[in-house]
Amino acid sequence: MLQQEMEASNGTRSGSGDEGSSDTRKGKRQYHRHSTEQVQQLESFFKEHPHPDENQRLQLSRELGLDSKQIKFWFQNKRCQKKAQNERTDNNTLRAENERIRCENMAMREARKNIICPSCRDPLLPNDNDKQHGLLKLKNENMRLRQQASHPYQHERTMSFVTNATEKPAANSHGIDSNRSWENPTSDFCMSGMQETERAMILEAASAAMDELVELLRVEEPLWISSANDGRSTLHRDSYDKLFPKPNHFKSAAARIESSKESGEVAMPATTLLEAFLDPVKWKDMFPSIMNTNTWAVVDVSYDVFRDSSPSRCWKLPSGCMIKDKGDGKTEVAWVEHVQVDDKSLTHRLYRDLVCGCHAYGAKRWIVTLQRMCERAMLALGPTTGPTHQLEGVIESEEGRRNVMKLSQRMVRNFCEVLNMSDRLDFPHLSELYNSGVRVSLRKSDGLGQPQGLIWDILSSGNPVNSIARISTGENSGNCVSIIQPFVPKENMLMLQESSIDSLGGSIIYAPVELTEVSSVVDGEDIMTIPILPSGYVISGDGRKGVEGSRRRCGSLLTVAFQMLVCSDSVSKQLNMESVATLHSLISSTVQKIKLALHCPDLD
Structure with missing residues (x-):
């Protein structure tokens, strides 16, 4: 250890040096x-x-x-x-x-x-994507609330009746408690044979789809935007993908996503409409319901149960409708359609704009069809007195009128099923028919209420007729069920015809019925055993948007299907080619007559 110490000198030091150096050494520390x-x-x-x-x-x-x-x-x-x-x-x-x-x-x-x-x-724990998802939902909710606050009386009808969807449901005799919507034993019947884990996954998928549907119906911008082509509401893809991220089910470059939203008023109470939507045996309890008193939601979503089957060309994302009873015998319905589809290669070129443009299966089509069918159903259940264009003729009783409408409804349903017939024939020598646009299909008719034999889908020529009875099915005079008698009676045959028209198109469907069978229908007898073979016409827009000042204009598409009983024997593989040629000539001439009547003979 070093220690500093200063000592004073008591005397002079010996040695050489001057007095200054001695004084310096005296001040140094030792x-x-x-x-x-x-x-x-x-x-x-x-x-x-x-x-x-x-x-x-x-x-x-x-x-x-x-x-x-x-x-x-x-x-x-x-x-x-x-x-x-x-x-x-x-x-x-x-x-x-x-x-x-x-x-x-x-x-x-x-x-x-x-x-x-x-x-x-x-x-x-939430990650960054979850935080952004939640933040975007809060922004959308704030925007909706600001919109309601700034325009309390000018808000769209869709927003007005779905806003209450998130309120606490009240118990009433017409509804199902949301907490017990899955306790109905019908759901066990619908999903019998499934494992518990598979059931739980289906219920979870349905619940998530319902939450998404309610959100799609409630939120407007920025989730929904107006289409630049026709002004219809369509989903903004970026906003939707941030809120509801989902995998792409189709890898094809031709695959597309269709989305649409529409609302309208139908002439039917909500409870009656709901019963029509949900089959009590198979589908009633498969959908969650009752978001509020007298308000129902029905959701439809694809679920891959049959994983080993052939892949589908359509995958339905959460879609459906919100039903609100207005209390005056009418119902407000908002509809959302959202699908991923890959069917462009299967769609006929004439119908490509209609189908791929979201006109054939969009929300507006569902709303318009629903309004039309509800109007028909309420008139069928209503009193005898109808619109001024109604002509009862040979139908005197209320029961007979309803029976005729039921038979006509079965005829329309059978006609729609006929349009789905396969056109794959095992007769290569008929292939030249396809070059002219004529499709020939055959099926063996052996079901209940169908004539026995081989049926061809072709066109028929017209014949002068006279309407002997007409039952109105709507306010428009073109919506009616008619019993028609040819001016030249043949084998006591009459014609049952139903015509329907709405804002998107129309249809005329008819079928020959024997006079004795018409009499039994008017008398109220069973209609299911009456053989019926419908043919008809379906009219729709072509899906194109006309441009003002250009030569391109909107047109219409006419689909004609005709059924003819060829024989009552068993199906034979030997076809009479002369008959086929005659039928093809009849098809071509009939189409040409329609074009001439519409002043468009040069259309392909």
Whole structure:
């Protein structure tokens, strides 16, 4: 240990040099190093008495041969040195502890990113995408509330009746408690044979689809935008994908996504409409319902149950409708259609704009058809007195009128089924018919209420007729069911015909019925055993948008299907080619007559 000490000189020093150098050496400090024995004794005493008093310092100075000031300074320096050592040790300890805690925090932060639920294997903590998803939903909700606050009386009808969908449901005799919507035993019947895990997945998918449907019906911008082509509402893809991210089911470049939204009023109570939507045996309890008193929601979504079957060309994303009873015998309905589809290669070129433009199966088509069918159904259930264009003729009773409408409805349903007949024939020599646009299909007719034999789908020529009875099915005079008698009667045959027209198109469907069978229908007898073979016409827009000032204009598409009973024997593979040629000629001539009547003979 070094100790600094200053000593005063008592006399002059011998040696060479001048007086100035002697004075300089007098002011210099002299340093003394303690011996090892002195240091050991001082340290030993320091351990017991780090702060010695005056007497202890004097005793040490006598024992060690040191000055009292030297003892004092040594203890001061020793205490400072000890304090510095302790501070360094504490700092090193705190630094090591801080580093350990920092490493633990980093490890815990990494572990939080990967933590998952052991039962569902999903992340328990929200990631950045979940946070953005939640933030976007809050922004959409705030925008909706601001829109309602700024335009309380000018809000669209769709928004007005679906806003209450998220309120607490009230118990009433016409509804089902939302907490017990899945407890009906019918759901067990619908999903019998499935494992519990598969059932749970289906119920979870249906519940998620319902939540999405309610959100799609409630939110407007930025989720829904107006189409630049026809002004219809369509989903904004970026906003939708952020709110409801889903995988793409089709990898083909020709695949497309269709989305549409429409609302309208139908002339039917909500409960009656709901019963028509949900078959009580198969589908009633498969859909969650009752979002509010007298308000129902029906959701439709694809679920891949049959994973081993051939892939579908259409995948329905959460779609459906919201039904609101207005209390005056009418119902407000909002409809959403949202599908992924890959059928462009299968669609006929004439119908491509109609089908691919979301006109054939969009929300507006569903609403318009629903309005038309509800109007028909209510008139069928209503009193005899109808619109002024109604002509009852040979039908005198209310029961007979309803029976005729039921038979006509079965005729229309059979006609729609006929349009789905396959056109794959095992007769290569008939292939030249396809070049002219004529499709020939055959099927064996052996079902209940159908004539027995081989049926051809072709066109027929017209014949002058007279309407002997007409039952109205709508306010428009073109919506009616008619019983028609040819001016030249043949084998006591009459014609049952139903015509329907709405804002998107129309149809005329007819079938020959024997006079005795018409009489039995009017008398109220069973209609299911009456053989009926419908033919008809379906009219729709071509799906194109006309441009003002250009030569291109909107047109119409006419689909004609005719059925003819060829024979009542078993199906034969030997076809009479002369008959086929005659039928083909009849088809071509009839189509040409229609074109001439519409002043468009040059259309392909």
